[in-house]
Amino acid sequence: MEYHKINQEDLKALSSYIADPARLITNPTTHWDHDQFKTVRAMPDLVIQPVTNEEVQKVVKYASDHNIPIVPRGNSTGLMGVNLTVEGGISLDMIKMNKLLEYDPTSLTMTVQAGMRLIDIEKFLANKPFSYMPAPAMHWASIGGNVDTDAGGLKAVRYGVTGEHIRQLKVVLTDGNLYKFGAKAVKSSSGYSLKDLIIGSEGTLGVVTEVTMWLYPTPRKSINALIPFPTLNDPIKSVPAILASGVVPTTVEFMGRKIIDLWEKYYNEKFLVDTGDGFILLRFDTFTDGELQAELKQAVATTKQFKSAPPIVLDANSEEAKTIWKCREDLLLAIQKSTPKMDEVDICVPINHIPDVLDRVDELEKEIGMRIPNFDHAGDGNLHIYLCSDNMSDEEYKEKSDKVITELYKTAKALDGNMSGEHGIGYARKDWFEWYYGEDYTNLLRKIKKVFDPNSVLNPDKIFPLQDNSKLTNLTYVNELVMS
Amino acid sequence: MEYHKINQEDLKALSSYIADPARLITNPTTHWDHDQFKTVRAMPDLVIQPVTNEEVQKVVKYASDHNIPIVPRGNSTGLMGVNLTVEGGISLDMIKMNKLLEYDPTSLTMTVQAGMRLIDIEKFLANKPFSYMPAPAMHWASIGGNVDTDAGGLKAVRYGVTGEHIRQLKVVLTDGNLYKFGAKAVKSSSGYSLKDLIIGSEGTLGVVTEVTMWLYPTPRKSINALIPFPTLNDPIKSVPAILASGVVPTTVEFMGRKIIDLWEKYYNEKFLVDTGDGFILLRFDTFTDGELQAELKQAVATTKQFKSAPPIVLDANSEEAKTIWKCREDLLLAIQKSTPKMDEVDICVPINHIPDVLDRVDELEKEIGMRIPNFDHAGDGNLHIYLCSDNMSDEEYKEKSDKVITELYKTAKALDGNMSGEHGIGYARKDWFEWYYGEDYTNLLRKIKKVFDPNSVLNPDKIFPLQDNSKLTNLTYVNELVMS
Numbered sequence: 001m002e003y004h005k006i007n008q009e010d011l012k013a014l015s016s017y018i019a020d021p022a023r024l025i026t027n028p029t030t031h032w033d034h035d036q037f038k039t040v041r042a043m044p045d046l047v048i049q050p051v052t053n054e055e056v057q058k059v060v061k062y063a064s065d066h067n068i069p070i071v072p073r074g075n076s077t078g079l080m081g082v083n084l085t086v087e088g089g090i091s092l093d094m095i096k097m098n099k100l101l102e103y104d105p106t107s108l109t110m111t112v113q114a115g116m117r118l119i120d121i122e123k124f125l126a127n128k129p130f131s132y133m134p135a136p137a138m139h140w141a142s143i144g145g146n147v148d149t150d151a152g153g154l155k156a157v158r159y160g161v162t163g164e165h166i167r168q169l170k171v172v173l174t175d176g177n178l179y180k181f182g183a184k185a186v187k188s189s190s191g192y193s194l195k196d197l198i199i200g201s202e203g204t205l206g207v208v209t210e211v212t213m214w215l216y217p218t219p220r221k222s223i224n225a226l227i228p229f230p231t232l233n234d235p236i237k238s239v240p241a242i243l244a245s246g247v248v249p250t251t252v253e254f255m256g257r258k259i260i261d262l263w264e265k266y267y268n269e270k271f272l273v274d275t276g277d278g279f280i281l282l283r284f285d286t287f288t289d290g291e292l293q294a295e296l297k298q299a300v301a302t303t304k305q306f307k308s309a310p311p312i313v314l315d316a317n318s319e320e321a322k323t324i325w326k327c328r329e330d331l332l333l334a335i336q337k338s339t340p341k342m343d344e345v346d347i348c349v350p351i352n353h354i355p356d357v358l359d360r361v362d363e364l365e366k367e368i369g370m371r372i373p374n375f376d377h378a379g380d381g382n383l384h385i386y387l388c389s390d391n392m393s394d395e396e397y398k399e400k401s402d403k404v405i406t407e408l409y410k411t412a413k414a415l416d417g418n419m420s421g422e423h424g425i426g427y428a429r430k431d432w433f434e435w436y437y438g439e440d441y442t443n444l445l446r447k448i449k450k451v452f453d454p455n456s457v458l459n460p461d462k463i464f465p466l467q468d469n470s471k472l473t474n475l476t477y478v479n480e481l482v483m484s
Numbered sequence: 485m486e487y488h489k490i491n492q493e494d495l496k497a498l499s500s501y502i503a504d505p506a507r508l509i510t511n512p513t514t515h516w517d518h519d520q521f522k523t524v525r526a527m528p529d530l531v532i533q534p535v536t537n538e539e540v541q542k543v544v545k546y547a548s549d550h551n552i553p554i555v556p557r558g559n560s561t562g563l564m565g566v567n568l569t570v571e572g573g574i575s576l577d578m579i580k581m582n583k584l585l586e587y588d589p590t591s592l593t594m595t596v597q598a599g600m601r602l603i604d605i606e607k608f609l610a611n612k613p614f615s616y617m618p619a620p621a622m623h624w625a626s627i628g629g630n631v632d633t634d635a636g637g638l639k640a641v642r643y644g645v646t647g648e649h650i651r652q653l654k655v656v657l658t659d660g661n662l663y664k665f666g667a668k669a670v671k672s673s674s675g676y677s678l679k680d681l682i683i684g685s686e687g688t689l690g691v692v693t694e695v696t697m698w699l700y701p702t703p704r705k706s707i708n709a710l711i712p713f714p715t716l717n718d719p720i721k722s723v724p725a726i727l728a729s730g731v732v733p734t735t736v737e738f739m740g741r742k743i744i745d746l747w748e749k750y751y752n753e754k755f756l757v758d759t760g761d762g763f764i765l766l767r768f769d770t771f772t773d774g775e776l777q778a779e780l781k782q783a784v785a786t787t788k789q790f791k792s793a794p795p796i797v798l799d800a801n802s803e804e805a806k807t808i809w810k811c812r813e814d815l816l817l818a819i820q821k822s823t824p825k826m827d828e829v830d831i832c833v834p835i836n837h838i839p840d841v842l843d844r845v846d847e848l849e850k851e852i853g854m855r856i857p858n859f860d861h862a863g864d865g866n867l868h869i870y871l872c873s874d875n876m877s878d879e880e881y882k883e884k885s886d887k888v889i890t891e892l893y894k895t896a897k898a899l900d901g902n903m904s905g906e907h908g909i910g911y912a913r914k915d916w917f918e919w920y921y922g923e924d925y926t927n928l929l930r931k932i933k934k935v936f937d938p939n940s941v942l943n944p945d946k947i948f949p950l951q952d953n954s955k956l957t958n959l960t961y962v963n964e965l966v967m968s
């Protein structure tokens with residue numbers, strides 16, 4: 001796409017929309033050029049930090065009318081380059097739109113501006129009888145960013161992902177209008193669900209400015225249990241059995257010893273146990289202690305056939321439980337500290353097929369010659385698989401990681417999985433999308449994109465290439481697959 | 485729209501796609517001309533009963549290529565005329581596509597053809613450790629029809645609606661291709677969720693042929709409780725308090741004495757209690773008896789401040805519990821037996837605003853002079869409000885019911901509710917849609933419709949008028965509102 005380059009006239013017009021000149025940054029620093037992985041950098045020409053819907057409306061409309069790329073940005077905790085201004089243009093930094101708009105326990109809802117961070121939502125609700133249940137590990141992510149990738153997190157087994165906890169969105173479309181998608185009401189059978197179309201659309205269809213969340217009664221009782229297994233593979237095999245045993249855990253996470261070693265090394269901390277090669281981390285939330293104990297007992301009994309060791313049971317508010325959760329939430333950063341560059345494959349497969357993926361990861365480590373640590377939301381089949389550059393050259397890393405990524409996507413596709421469970425496709429994976437989901441399918445998405453964003457200014461080059469380029473010119477390895 | 489009328493040449497072509505001539509019905513009977521309400525009748529020119537995806541693909545493509553209306557049809561339990569061939573053409577009767585394709589407990593999924601009825605799904609799962617949780621009262625509805633209206637039902641408070649239990653759909657689009665939307669995997673952050681766009685789209689975007697459902701461990705313990713209150717309004721006021729008390733009921737239904745009287749009269753049955761003017765029906769599902777009792781105790785204690793009488797607690801498998809549920813599921817048909825004609829308003833409002841709607845219903849009964857019985861999914865704010873013709877002339881009924889419908893939509897809109905919680909917009913309410921949701925919003929839906937159905941052959945005249953007709957020429961009463 002040919003885009004218009006921001007000039008003095010544009011700056012003048014755009015400044016007139018933003019009440020405070022300090023929120024229009026014409027010489028952006030590297031703060032705005034990357035995401036969590038920092039592997040691709042792209043500097044915006046201009047950063048705008050709106051504080052009202054009206055400011056967003058005017059800026060988005062101007063960008064669309066004048067063919068200027070505009071990329072909404074939360075707190076940049078993403079991994080797939082969703083927030084990168086790869087075509088230049090405007091970085092629409094939402095982080096100052098961080099106000100609580102309404103806390104309404106009688107309708108079990110809470111409405112906030114899209115830039116509010118999860119950690120601030122959690123703090124606000126800490127002394128209230130309600131919780132916002134989705135629990136992405138990156139607490140400093142913005143809720144708008146969570147909506148844009150339909151973030152999952154650590155409690156999806158029982159409570160589902162972000163999208164299932166969103167009642168209503170206010171969204172600015174390229175016509176400059178503010179739309180209300182969804183309602184404070186719980187249910188709708190009233191035409192196409194545009195709310196669900198926006199959720200997970202990575203800012204390519206509109207800019208989410210307000211989010212009305214569903215509040216859930218905070219569980220009275222919670223318990224965590226860490227179950228060690230002598231081998232790496234047994235715990236993961238126990239997961240479908242646990243889920244079929246009649247209990248409904250909140251959390252079922254899988255971690256291997258190797259990744260815990262990394263955490264101990266790079267965080268200089270000590271894990272709770274030093275035996276066991278694989279671990280399941282379980283959490284239950286209930287109304288009574290009796291129910292907690294009964295569910296836990298059933299789950300533990302189920303794991304016995306997979307050679308589990310006795311569980312370490314932890315009161316949810318104990319220091320030990322906090323250590324376990326901190327470890328789990330630090331894992332990504334621990335891996336990141338262990339290698340100069342890294343990339344991730346975030347496939348989600350049917351829960352019974354996680355072992356197949358892990359077997360393939362083992363093979364690829366040897367075949368390709370790359371360290372590929374991983375940890376997994378085992379209860380929902382979502383794997384986080386990391387590709388470490390270690391001491392490779394950039395060229396070698398690019399070639400090898402392209403191969404690993406493609407092979408893992410082949411595996412996921414064969415198992416009826418998705419390319420991404422919760423981190424999105426973004427810029428990093430857009431060239432694989434059409435190959436994975438097919439040309440007809442991708443063309444449907446292209447047409448929907450066109451309905452919302454006729455001038456293709458909203459977050460360009462994300463999810464799928466706008467042009468029908470089934471040739472995938474950048475990826476030799478994928479090309480070979482497509483050709484063969 | 486001007487459509488092509490099916491001729492001998494079309495019949496010849498269409499018969500060539502359908503293996504058994506008995507499944508192509510050229511002289512349809514009244515079996516195919518109505519839905520549950522039977523208030524609007526529209527005879528299809530042709531009924532086709534496909535049994536394979538390929539048959540659906542060929543017929544849909546032919547219809548699209550030749551500008552012939554085609555209307556998917558389940559088991560006609562709908563109330564809003566979603567299945568009516570109002571422009572003639574083909575009624576695509578899916579009821580013979582009723583096969584179980586896969587039961588896969590290791591991935592917690594089950595895949596069936598779209599014409600399979602809920603009751604057959606329930607029967608198949610009866611002796612299995614898993615359940616399909618959504619519980620629409622019409623057990624003989626097809627799962628495809630449930631998907632098309634995102635059916636809610638009696639367990640939505642805890643488990644959510646149909647859409648939240650659907651992993652994957654196979655959908656035939658007008659290009660004749662079979663698409664897979666979603667996956668057997670639990671989570672996706674992989675581009676726009678076309679699965680969620682199809683759910684609730686009433687067959688206007690594509691024809692759902694296969695449905696992969698999420699299976700949930702069947703709760704070990706269940707209990708029902710009927711709580712009587714001396715007045716009609718107190719029980720409904722207790723609902724937000726129950727939901728805020730920390731318990732998570734599966735079911736929170738509201739019924740008034742008047743509607744129970746109707747059921748007793750027309751079903752010649754006896755309700756469990758003969759005192760009390762309003763009732764809450766609660767259900768809890770848990771792993772242990774202790775949890776059941778504790779949650780129930782908490783809920784009952786919460787209702788005391790609203791003057792509740794002692795609850796009638798029923799084992800979920802008792803005869804009494806079956807009677808209560810039969811009563812609840814019969815209510816619609818009981819009202820239908822009490823009046824020559826009826827219509828329904830299915831608005832869903834934030835749960836704390838149900839009393840406001842019921843107050844407005846009371847006023848309207850007096851103001852307009854119409855019997856307006858109702859019962860409500862109180863736990864999710866979805867009201868089922870019935871407009872009875874009784875001894876009115878057709879003209880009087882039309883005029884009065886248009887007024888009541890419009891006034892209740894005004895009420896719902898002001899309370900941030902939706903036009904329909906679970907029954908859809910269909911043919912019956914399409915003329916109100918644009919007035920309720922606005923022109924810009926409706927135009928977005930029109931453009932999405934165009935992406936999927938460029939020739940507008942799929943279920944025409946449903947949800948919203950295809951043409952931008954904000955004038956709403958058929959509805960004098962709404963016109964006055966729009967003008968004023």
